[in-house]
Amino acid sequence: xQSVTQLGSHVSVSEGALVLLRCNYSSSVPxxxxxxxxxxxxxxxxxxxxxxxxxxxxxxxxxxxxxxxSETSFHLTKPSAHMSDAAEYFCAVSYNQGGxxxxxxxxxxxxxx
Amino acid sequence: DTGVSxxxxxxxxxRGQNVTFRCDPISEHNRLYWYRQTLGQGPEFLTYFQNEAQxxxxxxxSDRFSAERPKGSFSTLEIQRTEQGDSAMYLCASSAPGQGGxxxxxxPGTRLTVL
Numbered sequence: 037x038q039s040v041t042q043l044g045s046h047v048s049v050s051e052g053a054l055v056l057l058r059c060n061y062s063s064s065v066p067x068x069x070x071x072x073x074x075x076x077x078x079x080x081x082x083x084x085x086x087x088x089x090x091x092x093x094x095x096x097x098x099x100x101x102x103x104x105x106s107e108t109s110f111h112l113t114k115p116s117a118h119m120s121d122a123a124e125y126f127c128a129v130s131y132n133q134g135g136x137x138x139x140x141x142x143x144x145x146x147x148x149x
Numbered sequence: 150d151t152g153v154s155x156x157x158x159x160x161x162x163x164r165g166q167n168v169t170f171r172c173d174p175i176s177e178h179n180r181l182y183w184y185r186q187t188l189g190q191g192p193e194f195l196t197y198f199q200n201e202a203q204x205x206x207x208x209x210x211s212d213r214f215s216a217e218r219p220k221g222s223f224s225t226l227e228i229q230r231t232e233q234g235d236s237a238m239y240l241c242a243s244s245a246p247g248q249g250g251x252x253x254x255x256x257p258g259t260r261l262t263v264l
Contacts, residue, residue, distance in 0.1 A: 045189075068251050079153075080192070080240070080255040087251075126191050133251045134180055134244065136205060139191030 038063050040129050042140035050148045055099075055114040057143045059127030062108065068130040069110040070137065071101055075123045083125075086110060097121070122147045151175070153256035155241050161262045162231055169227045170259045174243030181224050182253060183216055184240040192240055198224060231263045 043058040061067060069086040084095025091103045101112045110127060124144050128137040154173045162168050174181045179200050184192035195214065196206040200221035213231075218224040228235055238260050242253040 040191075070252075072255075079257045080242075082252055082254075085252060128191075130251050134199070135251070136182065136194040136197055137184075137192070137242075137253060138194065139184075142189070142191050 038129070038131065038138055040127050040138055040140040042125075042127050042143050044143055045141065046144045046146070048146040048148060049117045051119055052116050055112070055117045055121065055145065057112040057125050057127075057145065059101075059110045059112065059140060060108055061110065061127075061129045063129075063131065065131055066105065068133065069101075069103060070128040070130070071095065071099070071110075071112050072126045072128060072139075073123050074126065074142075080126065083112070117145075117147045119147050119149065121145060153241055153243050153254055155239075155256040155259050157259060158257065159260050159262075161264065163264050164233060165230055167227065167229045168231060168261065169225050170239055170241075170261075171223060171225050172241030172256060173223045174241070175245075175254055178243035178245045178254070179221065180244045181218055182242040182244070183224070183226050184242065186238045186240055186258070187236075195226070228261075231261075233263045236261055236263045 039062045041060045071083040072080040074080050083099050084093045086093050086103045094100045099114045124142050126142045127140040156171045182197040183195040186192045196216050198218040213229045216226045238258040240258045242255045244253045
């Protein structure tokens with residue numbers, strides 16, 4: 037079955053430190069890949085997406101992710117964490133345009149002052 | 150510009166009752182999706198529509214769940230004979246294929262509590 041794995045249900049970093057949230061997907065078929073963020077009591081907001089163009093994708097709020105086909109990974113990074121980045125982050129994959137999203141279980145990011 | 154809206158935002162019901170949720174997608178988005186999210190988990194796909202046609206339904210979805218999108222605009226999700234295990238956040242999303250690789254825009258969700 038197609039699945040998405042996010043390593044680490046909780047990640048804690050200090051303000052100004054590098055943020056790295058890991059995501060791996062299971063399929064040999066190149067997918068569409070997404071990162072969504074969910075702030076407390078708010079809906080899911082798209083951070084960035086990979087759609088078979090450039091393998092390094094830049095998103096909002098200084099986040100970026102790199103698609104590595106050989107590793108079936110799509111890890112999310114940000115060079116310097118801000119307090120406002122504290123939220124739940126979800127990696128998602130779709131295998132056909134317009135089809136359903138398969139989500140990972142999420143990673144809660146905490147940012148310490 | 151209005152995003153995806155969902156009503157009600159919260160619903161508390163007793164076990165065995167029927168509930169219905171509504172989703173209004175972004176105008177001119179022809180695809181509409183329903184997901185369910187429980188605490189500490191990622192959203193789980195339930196079903197989706199292209200216009201008024203229901204194109205896919207999760208095999209894990211109980212027969213007590215039904216969704217409609219009669220005119221290809223808003224959609225309703227009904228749960229019959231609710232059970233405590235149905236307590237979750239129900240999310241709706243919409244998209245316009247051909248724009249940006251299948252990006253789905255999510256509503257704020259309806260939180261269901263079954264007592």
